[in-house]
Amino acid sequence: MNQMLRKPGGAEPLYQSVKRFIVDRIRSGDWPVDHRVPSETELTRDFGVSRMTVHRALRELSGEGLLTRVQGVGTFVAAGKAQSSPLEIRNIAEEIRARGHTHTSDVRLLRQEPAKGRAARHLGLPDGAPVFHSLMLHRENGIPVQLEERYVNPAVAPDYLDQDFSRVTPNEYLMQAVSPDQVEHLIEAVAPNAATRRLLKIDAREPCLLLERRTWARGAVVTWARLTHPGSRYRLGETFAHRP
Amino acid sequence: MNQMLRKPGGAEPLYQSVKRFIVDRIRSGDWPVDHRVPSETELTRDFGVSRMTVHRALRELSGEGLLTRVQGVGTFVAAGKAQSSPLEIRNIAEEIRARGHTHTSDVRLLRQEPAKGRAARHLGLPDGAPVFHSLMLHRENGIPVQLEERYVNPAVAPDYLDQDFSRVTPNEYLMQAVSPDQVEHLIEAVAPNAATRRLLKIDAREPCLLLERRTWARGAVVTWARLTHPGSRYRLGETFAHRP
DNA sequence: GAGTGGTCTAGACCACAAT
DNA sequence: TTGTGGTCTAGACCACTCG
CATH class of the missing domain: 1.10.10.10 (Winged helix-like DNA-binding domain superfamily/Winged helix DNA-binding domain)
Known part of the structure; x- marks a missing residue:
């Protein structure tokens, strides 16, 4: 039965x-x-x-x-282009699974390095101070949908480099390790550079949706993330209340 | 009964x-x-x-x-009543004036026409039903920053065509004429077509940030707007406190 | 025990699209 | 005409909370 x-x-x-x-x-x-x-x-x-x-x-x-x-x-x-709300701090892996699709990701970079230029300024650290730097490629059903470049403040998340990001995304780890109390988002349309095009497997004509996010905990910047999405495969969306 | x-x-x-x-x-x-x-x-x-x-x-x-x-x-x-949204319905004119700049705009199109394809579907009207269609170009200090293409449900805003949109933006008019109770936003990065490039005075390599917005009032779609912005001149941003 | 919401059935009529 | 989804009914049983 x-x-x-x-x-x-x-x-x-x-x-x-x-x-x-x-x-x-x-x-x-x-x-x-x-x-x-x-x-x-x-x-x-x-x-x-x-x-x-x-x-x-x-x-x-x-x-x-x-x-x-x-x-x-x-x-x-449903064909459903990827779609998420910029409002909340979205978890790309969960978002993809919620659509019934498979999320996979690669760690392309994970190391400590001296902060310089924008990374230092965005984290509020002096130039040359050590920061954690990671680069992840996220796929939906095998197709690249997000390039996640992230700088993390070592003072706030000292164990960042020891995580297994093939199992838990950096986002998931940081959210549970240091729950942030403030968030800033910027959304832009940009032309991808050569390295981004190669990783996302897109050509030069395809615009990208760039979502920059900074989070704070108790006054200190936790992380600055640059999330780059192929314009043809991802969009942000939100609905307030229900559409009948 | x-x-x-x-x-x-x-x-x-x-x-x-x-x-x-x-x-x-x-x-x-x-x-x-x-x-x-x-x-x-x-x-x-x-x-x-x-x-x-x-x-x-x-x-x-x-x-x-x-x-x-x-x-x-x-x-x-229910208590609560959502936190303030980063994508509240923005008024481009007010936004520009708030930056201390000058807002100007042109009405490029304003007429009734038969709904077809996406416009009909997004408004929830049958194909061929009459809709109002407008196209506005907004400038900040003389530089184009937004192309506003808008379809309006005549049943909800029957006087739309009679407005003087050089004085009040379509957005402002609709907000006061029929206060919407539901909103949907979609954000995408797109490559501009020839007509959009010409109006915004950008070249083919420049990606555009496309913000689509639909609003509802009492269950009926009020309007569907496609707001196209040059990627180099506009971005969406937002800071808010996170609820712990 | 009385009242609440959560689920479920076996029918029914309708609007719509494809044939 | 057939098959689809959209809605609706008049019951039913259940789990739960509260007095």
């Missing part, structure tokens, strides 16, 4: 089971973008639940941006 | 009517923060609809952050 679909733990609503089943198919790659999802009638039969229950699952996934529904036509896996 | 609660236009789902009723009570101040909302049973009786319908309305309002629901206790008007 449909009990087989329930989570082992037991107490999960049926519509959650249906949602989980669909998200798993998308996450695993079984259902690519634009793939047609079984109709409500089919899912009703397959899961042995009522149509209202299936409908709720599909409606919620549609509201979460994972599916697109067209009356009279069907339900499809 | 519950027909009295329906919108004059007719076709509104019942759960929408219930939502609208509650939102109106909150917005008007009748129901302050922490006010207890009538139970599902009471609303079912008052509206003459089934409990499932009432439940959906309350569940969605809860998801949108307007209500808080506690099983076994009741439903209450």
Whole structure:
């Protein structure tokens, strides 16, 4: 029966089971973008639940941006360009997983070096003071979506260099290690330089969305991050309240 | 009957009517923060609809952050009311004047036309329905900084075409004419097309920051605006305190 | 025990799109 | 005409909180 679909733990609503089943198919790659999802009638039969229950699952996934529904036509896996809110401090890995996709990342650089120029000024440190510097490349389903260059104040996060950033993103680590009390964001459209183009695998004509973020904790700058995204693969968004 | 609660236009789902009723009570101040909302049973009786319908309305309002629901206790008007947004609806003219600079603008287009493609979809209107379409160029100290292309729902702002937009920006007019209750923003980096390059006086290599904004009032889309800025002359920025 | 919200069913009618 | 999603009903059982 449909009990087989329930989570082992037991107490999960049926519509959650249906949602989980669909998200798993998308996450695993079984259902690519634009793939047609079984109709409500089919899912009703397959899961042995009522149509209202299936409908709720599909409606919620549609509201979460994972599916697109067209009356009279069907339900499809949403194309969904990457989209996030600049308001909060977003976690790129979580954001990607929330879309049902796979997040992977490479550590391209992780070291201590003398602060110079803008990095020193943004961190509020004297020129030549030691800083931590990291460069990460984040991918969504294998496609580069964010280049994360980050400078970290060693006084605030002394263990930064010892982390395994293949398991926990720098963002995740810093958020739990030193919860910041102030944030600054700047958003710009920029032309990528040669190194950025190579890492993001884009050509010179593609503009990039640059999000710069600084965070503070108890008056000291924690980190200055430059997050560069290919314009064709990422955008920032936010909705206040719901659109009906 | 519950027909009295329906919108004059007719076709509104019942759960929408219930939502609208509650939102109106909150917005008007009748129901302050922490006010207890009538139970599902009471609303079912008052509206003459089934409990499932009432439940959906309350569940969605809860998801949108307007209500808080506690099983076994009741439903209450949520506190909070979002932190100030970095992407509040900005008024380009005011923003420029706040920097001590001079704002000028040209009306390049202002007319009614049949909605097509994206404009129709974004406004939630059928293809070919009449819409208002305007194109404005905004300058800071004589230098173009924003190209504002805007589509407006005639049903919501019927007098749009009669305004003098050399004195009041479309944004200012719409904000005071129909105060929106919902906003959506999207930010992208894009390459400008030929017409945009010519109007903004930039060359093909310069990326542009595109801010798309939709606003709603009482469930209907008011306007969809595409604000294009030269990457070298404009950026979005924001500082705020983080909630611990 | 009474009242609340959370979930679920088995039907129904409708609007819409494709054939 | 067929199949799709959108809405709605009138019940039902459950978990939970409170007096």
